[in-house]
Amino acid sequence: MAFLHNLGTVCILIGVPFFVSGTVGLLRFPDIYTRLHALTKADNVGLGFVVLGLALQAEQWNTVARLLLIWLLVLIGSSASCHLVARAALRKKIQPWSRS
Amino acid sequence: MSWLYSTAALCLLCAIVAGLWRILRGPTAADSMLAAQLFGTCGVAILLLLSKGLNWVVLLDIALVFALLAALAAVAFALRTWGGTER
Amino acid sequence: MTSVMSFFDIMLVLALPWLGWRLLASPDLFRAVVLFISLGLLMSLTWVRLHAPDVALAEAAIGAGLTGALFLSALRRLERMQDSERRLDYAEKREEERQAPPARRRRSKPIAYGLALLLLVFFLVLLGWSLVKTSVSPGGLGPAVTGQMGQTGVQSQVTAVLLNFRGYDTLLEVMVLFLAALGSWSLTRIRQPLPEEVAAPVLASLVRLLVPLMIIVAGYLVWIGSSRAGGAFQGGAVLGAAGVLLLLADVTVVRQIPSALLRWALVLGPLLFLLSAIACMWIGGNLLEYPRQSAGAWILLIESATAVSIGVTLAALYAGGRPLEPSALEEAGEVASESGGDEGEGE
Amino acid sequence: MNTIFLYNFSGLALFAIGLHGLIRSSHLLRKILAANLMSSGVFLIMIVGAYGTDKGMIDPVPHAMVLTGIVVSVSATAVALALVCLVQETTNRVLLLQKRKKEQGRRTDA
Numbered sequence: 067m068a069f070l071h072n073l074g075t076v077c078i079l080i081g082v083p084f085f086v087s088g089t090v091g092l093l094r095f096p097d098i099y100t101r102l103h104a105l106t107k108a109d110n111v112g113l114g115f116v117v118l119g120l121a122l123q124a125e126q127w128n129t130v131a132r133l134l135l136i137w138l139l140v141l142i143g144s145s146a147s148c149h150l151v152a153r154a155a156l157r158k159k160i161q162p163w164s165r166s
Numbered sequence: 167m168s169w170l171y172s173t174a175a176l177c178l179l180c181a182i183v184a185g186l187w188r189i190l191r192g193p194t195a196a197d198s199m200l201a202a203q204l205f206g207t208c209g210v211a212i213l214l215l216l217s218k219g220l221n222w223v224v225l226l227d228i229a230l231v232f233a234l235l236a237a238l239a240a241v242a243f244a245l246r247t248w249g250g251t252e253r
Numbered sequence: 254m255t256s257v258m259s260f261f262d263i264m265l266v267l268a269l270p271w272l273g274w275r276l277l278a279s280p281d282l283f284r285a286v287v288l289f290i291s292l293g294l295l296m297s298l299t300w301v302r303l304h305a306p307d308v309a310l311a312e313a314a315i316g317a318g319l320t321g322a323l324f325l326s327a328l329r330r331l332e333r334m335q336d337s338e339r340r341l342d343y344a345e346k347r348e349e350e351r352q353a354p355p356a357r358r359r360r361s362k363p364i365a366y367g368l369a370l371l372l373l374v375f376f377l378v379l380l381g382w383s384l385v386k387t388s389v390s391p392g393g394l395g396p397a398v399t400g401q402m403g404q405t406g407v408q409s410q411v412t413a414v415l416l417n418f419r420g421y422d423t424l425l426e427v428m429v430l431f432l433a434a435l436g437s438w439s440l441t442r443i444r445q446p447l448p449e450e451v452a453a454p455v456l457a458s459l460v461r462l463l464v465p466l467m468i469i470v471a472g473y474l475v476w477i478g479s480s481r482a483g484g485a486f487q488g489g490a491v492l493g494a495a496g497v498l499l500l501l502a503d504v505t506v507v508r509q510i511p512s513a514l515l516r517w518a519l520v521l522g523p524l525l526f527l528l529s530a531i532a533c534m535w536i537g538g539n540l541l542e543y544p545r546q547s548a549g550a551w552i553l554l555i556e557s558a559t560a561v562s563i564g565v566t567l568a569a570l571y572a573g574g575r576p577l578e579p580s581a582l583e584e585a586g587e588v589a590s591e592s593g594g595d596e597g598e599g600e
Numbered sequence: 601m602n603t604i605f606l607y608n609f610s611g612l613a614l615f616a617i618g619l620h621g622l623i624r625s626s627h628l629l630r631k632i633l634a635a636n637l638m639s640s641g642v643f644l645i646m647i648v649g650a651y652g653t654d655k656g657m658i659d660p661v662p663h664a665m666v667l668t669g670i671v672v673s674v675s676a677t678a679v680a681l682a683l684v685c686l687v688q689e690t691t692n693r694v695l696l697l698q699k700r701k702k703e704q705g706r707r708t709d710a
Contacts, residue, residue: 075170078170078171078174078215079170079174081211082174082177082178085177085178085181085207085208085211086177086180086181088181088204089181089182089184089185089204092185092188092200092201092204093184093185093187093188098194098196098197098200101188101197101200102200105200105203105204108204108207108208109203109204109207112207112211113207113210113211116174116211116214116215117214120214120215120218123218124218129223129226132226132230133214133226135230136210136214136226136229136230136233137233139230139233139234139236139463139466140206140207140210140233140236142237142459142462142463143233143234143236143237143459143463144203144206144207144236144237146237146241146455146456146458146459147203147236147237147240147241147244148200148203148240149453149455150240150241150244150245150453150455150456151196151199151200151203151240151243151244151248153244153453154196154244154245154248155194155196158248160194169257172257172258172261173257175261176257176260176261176264179261179264179265179298180264182268182291182294182295183264183268186268186272186275186288186291189284189287189288189291190275190279190284190288192284195283195284195287198283198284198287199287201287201291202287202290202291202294202321205291205294206294206317209294209297209298209317212298213298213301216301222306223481224306224481224482225301225306227306227310227474227477227481227482227483228297228301228306228309228310228313228482230470231310231313231314231470231474231487231491232297232313232317234463234466234467234470234491234494235313235314235317235318235319235491235494236317236318237459237463238318238319238321238322238494238497238498239290239317239318239321239322239325241456241459241498241501242321242322242325242326242497242501243325245453245456245501246325246326246329246501247283247325247326247328247329258603259603262603262604262606262607263603263606265607265610266603266606266607266609266610267610269610269613269614269644270610270613270614270617273613273614273617273618273637273640274617276633276637277617277618277620277621277624277625277630277633277634277637282627282629282630285630285633286633289633289636292637292640296640296643296644299607299644300647303604303607303647303648303650303651304651304658305647305650305651305658305663305666307663307664307667308643308647308663308666308667308670311667311670311671312670315670315671315674316670319674320636320674320677323674323677323678323681324629324633324681327629327681327684327685328629330685331629331684331685331688366624369620369623369624370620373616373619373620373623376616376619377612377616380612380615381612384608384612384645387649393649393650393659393661393662394659394660394661395657395658395659395660396657398659398660398661410660411660411663411664411667413660414660414661414663414664415664415667415668419661419664422664422665422668423668426668426671426672429672429675430671430672430675433675433676433678433679434675436679436682437678437679437682440679440682440683440686441682441685441686484667486667486668486670486671489671490671563671566675567674567675567678570674570675570678570679570682571678573678573681573682573685574682
């Protein structure tokens with residue numbers, strides 16, 4: 067039990083930097099497509115690790131199921147909305163950034 | 167051990183506040199919207215962490231609602247404000 | 254824990270007014286709306302921090318989701334009506350510049366502005382003073398509510414207050430919502446939806462996944478409302494969000510809902526609430542004094558009906574106008590997309 | 601306790617900023633945003649009032665009031681937005697009337 071708990075702690079500690087780097091990417095990356103990339107890392111991996119960590123520490127299966135449901139919902143919602151935003155950006159003929 | 171959750175939540179809140187800058191700056195409208203999208207996810211993570219840290223199950227419900235509705239604003243933006251017919 | 258939480262507090266306390274300030278100061282309306290959405294999110298976190306989970310739920314559904322969609326769509330509608338060459342960004346600024354040369358504006362403003370500022374400061378001092386002076390008895394009405402909880406038929410204090418102790422307030426509030434829907438319907442009609450562009454397949458599957466889940470969650474929230482955070486308003490808000498998503502995706506099924514059904518769904522909650530209030534009198538109590546044994550069932554019934562009506566009302570408010578009769582226009586759906594406000598195109 | 605009290609000032613500041621924006625801004629949409637800010641400030645103060653007592657003892661009545669307040673404010677916002685759209689549709693501008701006169705004057709000049 068203690069092992070699982072510690073593992074969960076490690077997972078949370080891994081997850082939080084992903085959020086921070088997502089924000090840094092949002093601030094630093096040059097154009098919208100690269101920012102989308104940074105954003106999805108925070109969404110999927112960061113939240114994934116946090117959920118995994120909390121699920122490992124959860125006392126009831128009920129909670130684990132809810133955590134997973136929340137993560138899945140965020141995955142679905144963010145991937146779909148990011149797709150739509152990127153599509154709209156392409157339609158508006160925003161050129162992807164290139165080093166030149 | 168509960169400092170772990172609150173510190174992590176604080177870090178995420180800092181990430182949100184830092185991300186506000188992108189909303190203010192963002193050259194195109196979509197950049198601002200992306201930042202808002204990131205806030206939604208950060209909010210979900212904060213709620214989950216707090217729900218563990220404060221041992222408060224209700225917060226999971228709130229996080230669930232957040233997760234359900236996170237896409238709504240971005241979809242409205244992509245389809246109505248920005249996308250749709252050509253301008 | 255406590256010291257870290259107080260950092261959390263300070264962060265929120267500073268971020269909220271700053272966000273509000275930036276929101277109103279930003280020259281670009283769109284950015285202001287996005288900031289407003291993030292403000293809703295932070296408000297929701299604040300409610301959690303202040304131990305108000307019911308409010309946080311409602312804010313999560315409404316502040317972070319619905320209001321944003323409302324503003325974004327309205328922005329689009331306004332923008333489409335303006336001249337086509339003017340861009341969304343800085344439209345307002347340009348308009349202002351066009352209408353009043355800066356020099357003249359400067360001359361006419363200071364006195365009025367100074368007066369307004371004075372009034373503002375006066376108000377603030379008054380408010381702050383009253384805030385400091387107001388003495389709250391410890392717990393407020395909490396002990397009174399806790400003492401009477403046994404008679405309400407529910408376990409959640411907020412639900413007990415909403416639907417039992419102050420049921421008439423909620424009744425009137427539901428009526429206010431109904432009036433809002435009536436007002437919006439009498440103001441405008443939904444116009445022709447946009448000419449169909451290439452449909453996004455991802456959107457269709459998103460709707461297919463999310464809308465049923467939203468409806469389930471809405472039901473869950475109404476059900477759980479009797480014992481925990483949740484209830485008719487939160488459930489209704491989630492339901493309304495489902496409606497908005499359907500409207501956004503412009504699903505054909507939504508267009509084919511007969512107008513009468515929509516009207517009945519709008520009326521259902523207020524009507525049932527009113528009828529049960531009167532029925533309570535008839536059974537032999539006061540207005541809205543449910544029979545003790547079955548109070549829980551009454552509340553659940555009223556809440557479910559109200560949640561449906563609130564959801565439909567919010568979706569109708571988003572659609573922003575009276576639906577067209579299906580017979581009148583074969584093509585324009587009745588809850589057709591809000592983006593109707595584009596007669597600029599037709600003309 | 602003291603940090604909780606800080607939220608009061610946050611609410612007050614939100615209200616003030618909203619009021620200022622309501623007076624100052626000329627765009628109708630922004631006025632609606634400002635009114636929403638004001639309502640947020642009021643809600644915040646009410647909830648802090650419900651919290652600012654003993655630990656664990658929370659007054660549910662302000663919570664219920666704020667809950668209804670949020671729903672009412674969103675419906676009011678929706679109606680106001682519909683009105684703004686109508687205003688623009690009929691007058692073709694979304695700024696306040698005061699400026700319209702000036703513009704008309706200039707138009708006749710031109």
